[in-house]
Amino acid sequence: MVNLQQILSFIFISLFLFPGPGRGQNSEKADKLFEEEQVQGITLGVNLEGPIGLFFDTDRSAFSAVTHINLSPGWYFRGEAGFENLVFSDENVEERNFRYESNGSFVKAGLLYDFFSVDEVGNNDNIFVGLNYGFAFQEHRSGGYTIENDYWGDFHDSESAYLMNTHWLEVSAGPRTELFKNFYMGWTVNLKVKILQDNARELQPYSVPGFGNGDNTVNVGFSYVLEYMIPWKK
Amino acid sequence: MKLLTGLSALCLMVLLVSPGCEGEEACLSNQHAVQARLYSAWSTSDKDSTLENVSLIGIDMSDSIYREQRLSELFMPLNFESDTSTFVLGVSETLKDTLSIVYSKELDFISRDCGYVFTFDLDTILYSRSIIDSVSIAYPTVKYGESTANIKLYIY
Numbered sequence: 001m002v003n004l005q006q007i008l009s010f011i012f013i014s015l016f017l018f019p020g021p022g023r024g025q026n027s028e029k030a031d032k033l034f035e036e037e038q039v040q041g042i043t044l045g046v047n048l049e050g051p052i053g054l055f056f057d058t059d060r061s062a063f064s065a066v067t068h069i070n071l072s073p074g075w076y077f078r079g080e081a082g083f084e085n086l087v088f089s090d091e092n093v094e095e096r097n098f099r100y101e102s103n104g105s106f107v108k109a110g111l112l113y114d115f116f117s118v119d120e121v122g123n124n125d126n127i128f129v130g131l132n133y134g135f136a137f138q139e140h141r142s143g144g145y146t147i148e149n150d151y152w153g154d155f156h157d158s159e160s161a162y163l164m165n166t167h168w169l170e171v172s173a174g175p176r177t178e179l180f181k182n183f184y185m186g187w188t189v190n191l192k193v194k195i196l197q198d199n200a201r202e203l204q205p206y207s208v209p210g211f212g213n214g215d216n217t218v219n220v221g222f223s224y225v226l227e228y229m230i231p232w233k234k
Numbered sequence: 235m236k237l238l239t240g241l242s243a244l245c246l247m248v249l250l251v252s253p254g255c256e257g258e259e260a261c262l263s264n265q266h267a268v269q270a271r272l273y274s275a276w277s278t279s280d281k282d283s284t285l286e287n288v289s290l291i292g293i294d295m296s297d298s299i300y301r302e303q304r305l306s307e308l309f310m311p312l313n314f315e316s317d318t319s320t321f322v323l324g325v326s327e328t329l330k331d332t333l334s335i336v337y338s339k340e341l342d343f344i345s346r347d348c349g350y351v352f353t354f355d356l357d358t359i360l361y362s363r364s365i366i367d368s369v370s371i372a373y374p375t376v377k378y379g380e381s382t383a384n385i386k387l388y389i390y
Contacts, residue, residue, distance in 0.1 A: 098349040145350045147314060149266060151292060151299065155314035155352070157341075206346045215345050 039124055040070040043184060045227020047080060052224065060086045060207065066225050068112070068176075076112040078130060078172075080223075081105070084138075084209035098145035099158075104138025106210030108170065116175075124178045128188065132170040136209045139163050159203045166208045167196040172223075182229040190221040261348035265378040267309040268335055268356065268385060275367030275388040282306055283389050285325055285365075293320040293332070307383065312337060312354055312376065325365055333369070334360040335385075337376075344378055351378045356385070365390055 043066075050062030064082020071077055083105045093099050110132025116125060141161035146154050169192070176186025194217045199205075205214035212219040274283040283306065290300040290308060299310065299321070310333075313319045317337060324330035336358040342351050354376040359369045367388040376384060 096347060096349050100346075147266075147350050147352060148263065149311060149314055150264065151295070151297070151311040152313040152315070152319070202341050202343050202350075204343045204346070213346070 039182075039229070039231050041182075041229045041231035042070075043068045043227040043229040045184070045225050047082065048224045048226065049222060050082065050084070059089050059092060060084065062209065064106075064210070066223070066227060068227065068229075074114050076114060076126075076128070076130075078108070078110050078112050078128075078132060080108040080132075080210070082210060084207065086207055088206075097148065099143035100140070100206050101143060101161075102138050102140035102205060102207065102209075104136055104140070104209040106134060106136035106208075108132045108134040108210060110170070110172075112172070124184075126176045126186070127174070128176060128186070129173045130171070130188075132172060132190075134168045134170055134192065134210050135165065136168075136211055137163060137165040138205060138209055140203065140205055142203055159201065162201060164197070164199040164205065166194060166198075166205070166211055168192050168194045168208075168211050170221075174223075176225075182231065184227050184229060185225070186227070187222065187224045190223060192219045192221055193217065194219075259345055259347040261344075262379060264309070264311070265351055266314070266354065266376065267311045268354075268376055269381070269383045270308045270310060270385045270387050271372075271383045272306050272308070273386055273388050275390050280386065285389060287325050289322075289324045291322050293322060308387070310335065312339075312352075314339070314352060323365070329365050331362045331364045331366045333362075333366070336360070342378065353377045359385060 045066045045068075047064040047066050050064060054061060062082060062084040064080050067077075067079045069077040069079075084102070085104075086100070086102045088096070088098075088100045110130050112128040112130030114126040114128055116127035118125070139161050142159040144156065144158045146156050148154050170190050172188040172190045174186060174188030176184050179185050192211055194211065208214050212221050272283045272285055274281045284304060285306075286304050287302045288300050288305045288308070289298055289302055290310065291298045292311075292313070300308065308323075310319065310321055312335065317339070318334055319337075320332060320334040322330055323333055335356060337354045337356050339352045339354050342353050343349070344351050356371050356374040356376065359371065361369050367390050369388070370386045371384065372386050373382045373384050
């Protein structure tokens with residue numbers, strides 16, 4: 001896993017790629033201007049984390065849709081829903097001594113705070129920090145596994161399909177920029193902490209949709225979102 | 235500036251989602267063997283003992299686990315298909331003992347890289363007494379990743 005210090009350094013450096021001071025350093029006049037100029041609306045977009053991840057792990061297919069709703073100046077609701085299907089390729093089965101399949105979906109909802117503002121009319125860029133709650137349910141099975149025993153002989157069995165679910169909290173941070181009129185690109189680094197998992201049997205999920213590595217209690221993830229905003233108020 | 239932000243984000247994303255970033259876990263092998271230490275039956279306190287020409291073979295098996303070796307501890311692999319594994323321990327053609335280990339087992343999932351293993355709980359050990367004086371269970375659990383000696387074999 002990437003060193004957390006490297007990630008934090010990267011975020012810190014990236015924040016400087018945006019021009020202008022933070023909201024806290026602005027005058028009241030600038031704040032008022034910001035509020036007047038900020039466009040309110042709902043966005044619909046896609047998270048490219050899943051499709052890009054397919055280049056590195058062909059066993060997994062994932063997709064999710066994202067929305068941001070501007071609740072009030074500086075505050076946003078963020079929602080995400082998606083799915084992840086995973087089937088071990090023959091190569092992975094051989095390497096790991098077990099077959100594995102999982103089909104699942106997830107939803108995430110949370111609040112983001114935008115602490116970026118600039119005295120520039122029409123600049124709708126953001127730097128978000130937020131807290132999300134995530135829930136995933138998945139059906140998974142092991143079509144066959146082998147426990148090796150060089151002396152008495154290997155043991156073979158399988159685990160039938162069953163449903164399980166996972167809950168987690170996610171702290172996210174990252175910028176979003178308006179590339180074209182109402183069309184945004186943004187990315188966040190997400191620190192995910194598993195808080196509850198209802199798993200009735202022995203098999204642990206290889207991957208939890210939306211959360212990542214099923215072995216870990218804490219995962220670091222990334223989202224890269226392209227979205228279009230439907231404005232309702234300016 | 236905005237393009238730079240996007241590119242830097244893509245670079246970070248590649249770093250985070252690349253499988254190379256997640257170190258593959260090293261999986262341990264032969265984690266289903268009972269570890270037996272040899273002790274002298276003549277000593278009043280536990281005193282390590284070493285046996286010459288030790289042979290160990292599973293009952294009804296053609297391959298030996300040890301063949302005429304000098305040993306102070308033995309690793310006896312348990313049979314997954316049974317709740318008893320029986321071995322013949324010998325130091326010569328005539329001096330031999332039969333050792334039966336009775337156990338229960340439980341399936342455990344170790345990790346996504348290493349898959350399943352069995353964890354064993356030793357219940358009883360039955361034995362003959364040609365070279366073995368007595369046997370005691372010191373630590374009844376045979377578990378993946380643990381290397382604690384499970385049984386004490388007191389040898390004449």
